[in-house]
Amino acid sequence: MAPERNRRSQSLYRAPSGARGTARQATDGPQVSSGISRGARCKIFAGAKVVLPTGIVDGGRVIVDGARIAGSAPADAEVLDVSGHWLVPGFIDVHNHGGGGASFTSGTVEEVLKGVHTHRLHGTTTVVASTVTGDMDALAQRAGLLSELAEQGDIAGIHFEGPFISPCRKGAHSEELLRDPDPAEVRKLIDAARGQAKMVTLATELPGGVDSVRLLAEHGVIAAIGHTDATYEQTVEAIEAGATVATHLYNAMPTLGHRSPGPIAALLEDERIIVELIDDGTHLHPASLQLAFHHAGADRVAFITDAMDAAGFGDGRYMLGPMEVEVSEGVARLVEGGSIAGSTLTLDRAFKRGVTVDRLPVEDVVTAVSATPARLLGLYDRVGSLEPGKDADLVILDADFALKGVMRRGEWVVEPQLG
DSSP, rough: OOOHHHHHHHHHHHTTTOOOEEEEEEEOOOOOOOOOOOOOOOOOEEEEHHHHHHEEEEEEEEEETTTESSSSOTTTOEEETTTEEEEEOOOEEEEEOTTTTETTTTHHHHHHHHHHHHHTTTEEEEEEEESSSHHHHHHHHHHHHHHHHHHHHHHSSSEEEESSSSSGOOOTSSSGOOOOOOHHHHHHHHHHHTEEEEEEOOTTTSTTHHHHHHHHHTOOOOOESSSOOOOOOHHHHHHHHHHOTTTTTTSSSOOSSSSHHHHHHHHHOOOEEEEEEESSSSSOOHHHHHHHHHHGGGGGEOOOOBBBBTTTTEEEEETTTTTEEEEEETEEHHHHHOOSSSSSOOOHHHHHHHHHTTTOOOOHHHHIIHHHHHHHHTTTTTTOOOTSSSSSOEEETTTOOEEEEEETTEEEEOOOOOO
C-alpha cells in the first residue's frame, strides 16, 4: 500500500467525528426500491468499513452526488449512518445466462430485464449477458436483441459461450449444434452484436481456433479459452495469439496432470490471463480455488456466477438453450446425462462464501467481484471501485457479509433500513 495514496484517500472518505445518520428506523431488513430516485440531495454514507483500492478504511465515508461518487459534499448533505456495515463497490458479472426464471439466450426483452433486475437485487450492478450454443442464425438474432439492451445501458454487453467449443468438453451445450470456430462465422456473430460483443468462448485447439482468436483481438473482443480439450502447448499458442480469459477455470477442460499439465497450468501461469471462478461450493473444491488465487492473485481472478434461469428463483425444471435442466437444492444438472448446467449462484453469495468459507481477505474478494471484471471489460474508469467521478454503484453488507442495500447510479435497488 502506498502511504501517500492511502492518506489522500482517507482524507476523501474519513467520516467526521460524531457523524450520525438521519435514516429511518430499522424494520425487518432491506426493501426493494421502485427504481425511482428518492431525491436529488447529496448523500454521505458515514461510519462504515469502506473498501478502497488502497485498502480498508474503518469509519470511512463515501459521498454520492446524483449518479456519481463525489469528492466533497455541501453542508446540507444528507448523512446516512452505516456504522457496523461494509461499503463495497457494486458487483460486476462477466458470465451470466439469466435469473429470476428468465433466460438471456431465449427470453423476451421483458424477461431479460427481469433476469438483470434479479441479479441487481443481489448486488450485481453491471452484468454481461451470456448466450449458450444454438443455431447460428438464432444466435445472430439474439445478438441483435441483446445489443439494443446494451446500447440502452441495461447490460454491459454480450458474451457468446458456444457454439465454437469442443464436443469432448461440451458440458450443458447441445453437441448437435457445436461447430469449429471458423473466423467467418465468428465474425458473423460479432457483426450481429453491433459493437456490443464483449467476449467469445472458444475451444482454441479446434480448426480455425487460433485464427479466430486473432480476429477477436483485432476487433477488440475478448477471446476466452473454455470448453476445451487443448494441451498445454495448444493453450500457450492461443494465448500468444491474443486470448486473455479462462472461461470458468477447471470446469469443462482437462485436469492438471504432472506429465500433461494441459490448459490449467498454461492459464494460471500467464500474467495476461484473467481466470473466471465459480465459487458456489459445487463447481470447485476449496483447494482448487485457493490454488488459483495463490498463482494468479486477486488482480487476475474474476468471480462469476455462470447463472442460469433458476438463480434467485428456485428449484424445478428449466431450459438452457435446447437442453432440459433439473434444479434440485440449488444445483442445476442436465436431465439427460446429469452434467452440471451452469449455476444458481448470485454474486452476493459468492462474496460471502469467499470471505467466510474460503477465508480470503475482504479486499481480495472485492477485487475479484468488482475491480478485475471492470478492468477486463474496459470499464474501470466508470465502475469497479468507490472513487470520486465513478458511477455511484455500491453495496452495503452487514458485519456477517449479508447484503443489506444496493445502489446503482445513485438510485436504490435495495434500500436499507438503517437505524
